Structures are given as C-alpha cells and as structure tokens.
Amino acid sequence: MNKRRFKEKLAYSFLITMISIIVLSICLMFYFIISRGIRVINWEFLTQMPRKAMTAGGIFPAILGTFYLTMGAICFALPLGVSAAIYLNEYAVQNRLVRIIRISINNLAGVPSVVFGLFGLAIFVKFLNFGVSILSGSLTLGILILPTIIRASEEALSAVPNSFREASLALGATKWQTIQKIVLPNSFSGILTGAILSIGRAAGETAPILFTAVTFYSMRLPKSIFSEVMTLPYHIYALMTEGTHPESQVPIAYGTALVLVFLVLGLNLIAVILRNQFRRSKKW
Amino acid sequence: MVDEILQSKNDLKMQIRNLNFYYGTHQVLKNINLNIKSNAITAIIGPSGCGKTTFIRTLNRMNDIILGIKIEGDILFDHKNIYDDDIDVVDIRRKIGMVFQRPNPFPKSIFENIAYGLKINNLTVNKGELRERVEIALRGAALWEEVKDRLNTSALDLSGGQQQRLCIARALAVQPKVILFDEPCSALDPIATAKIEELIQELKEKYTIVIVTHNMQQAARASDFTAFLMLGELVEFDITEKIFTNPSQKITEDYITGRFG
Ligand SMILES: Nc1ncnc2c1ncn2[C@@H]1O[C@H](COP(=O)(O)OP(=O)(O)O)[C@@H](O)[C@H]1O
Ligand SMILES: [Mg+2]
Numbered sequence: 001m002n003k004r005r006f007k008e009k010l011a012y013s014f015l016i017t018m019i020s021i022i023v024l025s026i027c028l029m030f031y032f033i034i035s036r037g038i039r040v041i042n043w044e045f046l047t048q049m050p051r052k053a054m055t056a057g058g059i060f061p062a063i064l065g066t067f068y069l070t071m072g073a074i075c076f077a078l079p080l081g082v083s084a085a086i087y088l089n090e091y092a093v094q095n096r097l098v099r100i101i102r103i104s105i106n107n108l109a110g111v112p113s114v115v116f117g118l119f120g121l122a123i124f125v126k127f128l129n130f131g132v133s134i135l136s137g138s139l140t141l142g143i144l145i146l147p148t149i150i151r152a153s154e155e156a157l158s159a160v161p162n163s164f165r166e167a168s169l170a171l172g173a174t175k176w177q178t179i180q181k182i183v184l185p186n187s188f189s190g191i192l193t194g195a196i197l198s199i200g201r202a203a204g205e206t207a208p209i210l211f212t213a214v215t216f217y218s219m220r221l222p223k224s225i226f227s228e229v230m231t232l233p234y235h236i237y238a239l240m241t242e243g244t245h246p247e248s249q250v251p252i253a254y255g256t257a258l259v260l261v262f263l264v265l266g267l268n269l270i271a272v273i274l275r276n277q278f279r280r281s282k283k284w
Numbered sequence: 285m286v287d288e289i290l291q292s293k294n295d296l297k298m299q300i301r302n303l304n305f306y307y308g309t310h311q312v313l314k315n316i317n318l319n320i321k322s323n324a325i326t327a328i329i330g331p332s333g334c335g336k337t338t339f340i341r342t343l344n345r346m347n348d349i350i351l352g353i354k355i356e357g358d359i360l361f362d363h364k365n366i367y368d369d370d371i372d373v374v375d376i377r378r379k380i381g382m383v384f385q386r387p388n389p390f391p392k393s394i395f396e397n398i399a400y401g402l403k404i405n406n407l408t409v410n411k412g413e414l415r416e417r418v419e420i421a422l423r424g425a426a427l428w429e430e431v432k433d434r435l436n437t438s439a440l441d442l443s444g445g446q447q448q449r450l451c452i453a454r455a456l457a458v459q460p461k462v463i464l465f466d467e468p469c470s471a472l473d474p475i476a477t478a479k480i481e482e483l484i485q486e487l488k489e490k491y492t493i494v495i496v497t498h499n500m501q502q503a504a505r506a507s508d509f510t511a512f513l514m515l516g517e518l519v520e521f522d523i524t525e526k527i528f529t530n531p532s533q534k535i536t537e538d539y540i541t542g543r544f545g
Binding site (some may be wrong): 074093094161163164165166167168169170172173174177181182186 | 344346350351374375377378379381383384386388389390391400401404405451454455458
C-alpha cells in the first residue's frame with residue numbers, strides 16, 4: 001500500500017469516527033431521555049393537573065402554558081418581523097441607516113436569552129405593569145425570535161426572482177400590489193418555515209420567561225393573558241431544583257423533557273417537510 | 285428622409301429629446317433624439333452593452349426602480365413628458381407595456397397570468413367579462429388555440445415560445461398603446477422566433493411597437509424604422525430599408541454587414 005492510499009484511508013477512518021461520535025451522542029441523549037421519561041408518559045400525564053405538590057398527576061398546565069406563550073410570541077413577532085423584512089428587502093434604500101438596522105437585528109440574535117428575560121421584566125412586567133403574565137412572557141419571547149423571523153422572511157422575499165416584480169410593475173401594478181399579490185404569495189412557505197422553527201425555539205426557552213411569565217406551581221389553569229403560567233422547560237427546572245421528593249419528581253422531569261423534545265422535534269419536522277415540499281413545487 | 289416621414293406630429297406616439305442617462309456617474313445614453321411613429325415597428329439595434337436595454341426601459345420608466353440612476357431630457361408620450369412631476373408612473377407603465385428578454389410568466393395558472401393585470405388595474409367588472417378579456421388577450425397573442433383547454437394549468441409548464449407569447453398576451457390584456465420588446469426572441473428557437481415575429485407584425489395594426497434586437501435579419505425583415513446605437517450614441521436612425529440598403533454612416537454599414545458586433 002503506498003503512502004497516498006494510506007493517508008486516504010486514514011482520513012476516511014478519522015471522519016467516520018467523528019461522525020460516529022456525533023451520531024452516538026445523539027442516540028445516547030435520546031435513549032437517556034426516552035428510557036427515563038417513557039415510564040411516566042400516559043394519557044393522564046398529558047391531560048391532568050399535577051397533584052400532591054407535583055409528585056404525582058400530569059403536566060397539562062405546563063403544556064398549555066407553553067402553547068399559550070409560543071402562540072402569543074408568534075402572534076406578536078410574525079406581523080412585526082414580516083413587516084420589517086418587507087421594508088428592508090422591498091422598500092429600503094440600502095444606505096447607512098438600513099445597514100445599522102440590519103446589524104442591530106443580527107446583534108439581537110446574539111444576545112443571551114437571560115438578558116431578554118431581564119429586559120422583559122423591566123419593560124413589560126414592571127414599566128408597562130403587565131405583571132408576571134402570559135402577555136409579558138409572550139412579548140419577551142416575541143422579541144427573542146424576532147431576528148430569526150426577520151432573517152427567514154428576508155431570505156424568502158429575496159428568493160423571489162426580480163423578473164416577477166418587473167413583470168408586475170410593467171403591467172401597471174403599484175409596488176404594494178406587487179408585494180401583496182406576487183412577492184408575498186411566492187415567499188409564503190419560506191416565511192412559514194421560519195415561523196415554525198421560531199415557535200420551536202421559543203417553546204424550549206426558559207430564561208426569557210423566568211422572570212416574566214412562569215410560576216412554579218399553579219392550582220388552576222390560566223384565566224387570562226394576565227395570568228401566570230406553568231411551562232414545560234420551567235417545569236423541568238422546578239422539579240429538579242425544588243421540592244423534597246426527588247424519587248417521584250425526577251421521573252416526572254424526564255417525562256416532561258420527553259414531551260418537550262418531541263414537541264420541538266415535531267415542529268422542526270413540519271418545517272423541514274414544508275420546505276422540501278416548497279422546493280419541489282418551485283420551478284423557477 | 286426619415287425626418288420627412290416623421291414630420292407630421294400627429295403620427296408620433298413618442299418623442300425622445302436630448303436624452304442622457306447615467307448609472308451613477310457612468311453615462312450610458314448620450315443625447316438621444318428619436319421619434320417613434322404610431323402603429324409602426326421601430327427596431328433598436330447595436331452591439332451588446334451599447335445601451336439598448338437601458339434605452340427601451342427609459343420609455344416606460346422601468347429604470348426608476350434601479351438605484352442611483354440619473355436621467356436628463358424629455359420623453360414625450362402622446363405629446364406629454366412622462367418624466368413630468370405630475371405624471372403617474374403606474375399609469376404610464378400600463379399604457380406602455382413591456383415584454384422582457386427572458387419569458388417571465390408568474391408562477392400562476394395561464395388564466396391568472398392574464399387576469400392579473402386586469403384585476404390590479406380594475407379593468408373588469410365581473411367574472412364573465414374577465415374571462416372574455418383573457419380570451420381576447422390570448423387570441424391577440426396567437427396562443428388561445430394552444431391553451432384554451434388548459435387555462436388552469438401552470439404557465440410554467442408551457443414551452444419557452446409559448447411562455448413568451450403568454451407574456452405578450454399578458455401585456456395586451458391591460459390595453460396598452462405602446463409595447464416595448466427587449467430582445468423577445470433571444471431565448472427562443474427559430475420556430476418560436478418566427479411565430480413571435482409574425483405576431484409582432486400583426487400587433488402593429490393596433491399598437492405602436494419598439495423592439496430591441498441584436499438579430500440583423502429580424503430588424504431588416506420585421507421593422508419599419510431602425511435606430512442604430514453605439515456606445516450610447518444614436519449613430520443613425522432611418523427607415524429600415526434605407527438603413528439596410530444604403531446607410532449614411534460607414535460604421536452602420538460595418539455593423540449590419542457583420543464586420544463587428
Ligand atoms: N443596473 C445597472 N447598473 C450599472 N450599470 C449598468 C446597469 N445595467 C446596465 N449597465 C451598463 O450600461 C451599459 C448598457 O447596458 P445595456 O443597456 O444593458 O446594454 P444592451 O442592452 O445594449 O446590451 C453597459 O455598459 C452595462 O454594463
Ligand atoms: Mg440588453
């Protein structure tokens with residue numbers, strides 16, 4: 001065997017090893033969560049209130065709370081983010097101001113999520129007096145996912161060929177008609193994909209809602225957008241750090257983690273399927 | 285000679301006067317003066333990069349969407365300057381339609397491609413009328429017989445030549461006065477090209493046509509007037525027959541006989 005072939009084999013084995021490590025870690029993580037969590041999962045676990053100071057019963061309020069918060073976040077962030085993307089991509093003259101706006105948005109994406117939590121506490125909870133509530137938490141999460149939504153939307157908009165815009169304008173359409181009737185319908189799937197991925201991201205976040213929305217334990221389901229909520233990620237944290245019965249709390253925490261992981265994976269899967277569907281149907 | 289023919293003002297659909305055009309500081313059109321006669325075909329020829337596309341896009345203000353351009357001079361359409369402040373650009377673009385170099389149908393059905401312009405301009409009152417106008421436009425572009433049974437299928441499934449005729453039909457639907465063609469056949473095979481040329485001949489009955497082409501035969505066969513552009517300057521403008529048989533400039537002759545270009 002000559003040296004070149006040997007090196008080739010060596011490089012190949014090295015890469016295979018690295019990939020195996022990655023795949024193994026992922027499998028291990030799943031095995032770990034599933035094997036420990038699956039035991040507590042049943043219909044009751046998903047649909048019942050917690051009982052006996054969270055050592056028994058279900059996690060329904062946490063599922064519902066995560067649902068409320070992410071929906072609130074997306075309702076707030078989607079119109080805002082898509083509008084911003086339309087402005088930046090379709091209207092803005094590429095001057096220094098717009099560059100600064102873009103850089104700011106990108107920087108926003110790099111801010112640690114706990115900082116969003118502090119911001120939400122200061123602005124929504126205290127200054128606007130929304131209290132620790134679904135509203136405050138949704139707004140905070142909304143700001144957190146805003147950069148993702150803007151970026152995904154901008155990408156989707158700029159993927160629409162300019163020749164479509166020109167064709168529309170040449171027929172006597174206004175710019176807004178062109179955006180509304182040609183650009184947006186053709187970027188819809190891309191924007192939707194971004195939105196779904198953002199929901200997944202928001203569902204898993206703990207830090208931003210820590211001070212703005214969550215409660216450790218609630219006897220009742222939230223009554224309005226001004227109620228506190230339980231959520232899946234915080235429920236895990238609470239189960240692992242509070243209480244005095246780890247032997248019954250820890251399995252519930254793993255069960256909760258399992259639910260959360262599958263929720264987020266499910267969302268990502270939907271996003272991927274949508275994107276592929278879109279790519280396949282797209283002929284331009 | 286051309287001045288005599290084009291002296292009756294009533295016959296002039298568009299008049300270009302002292303037109304200068306810049307991308308930033310790069311001047312692309314230099315003092316162009318040209319008259320465009322109603323119901324005639326005016327061809328613009330010239331080597332690539334000489335400013336043909338830029339020129340034709342000044343005629344319906346499509347260049348407005350490009351940043352950093354500067355334009356000087358007047359372009360009269362029905363004796364009114366389309367660059368005046370009180371002009372509605374959107375209205376100008378409806379009246380002066382455009383067909384692009386590459387067929388660019390919308391990713392919609394054949395029917396919706398034509399209906400789009402009618403809808404956005406509120407040109408039809410009801411469904412029946414819309415259908416009627418779509419048919420008229422498709423017939424006008426000699427496409428109706430080929431697509432009448434599949435109006436609801438995607439326009440992107442049509443062949444290149446059919447797509448380009450669809451784009452022509454789309455332009456016809458909004459009832460323009462002038463139609464601008466920017467090398468409409470450059471992406472098409474000879475048979476599709478012949479069909480489009482024939483179509484353009486028919487269109488001249490009702491519309492004023494300006495066509496950019498780098499195909500000399502096409503210009504010679506299919507146009508009434510020819511303008512020869514070179515490095516942003518209008519070298520020669522005359523009736524087509526004269527340009528191709530007895531050009532007044534040596535450089536025009538060199539170009540049309542294929543000595544460069
Ligand atoms: N959007 C643009 N920005 C800057 N320069 C341009 C732009 N479009 C065309 N040009 C330049 O203007 C000149 C004329 O281009 P064009 O009008 O496209 O010529 P033609 O259609 O005759 O090939 C070329 O030098 C080209 O590089
Ligand atoms: Mg060109």
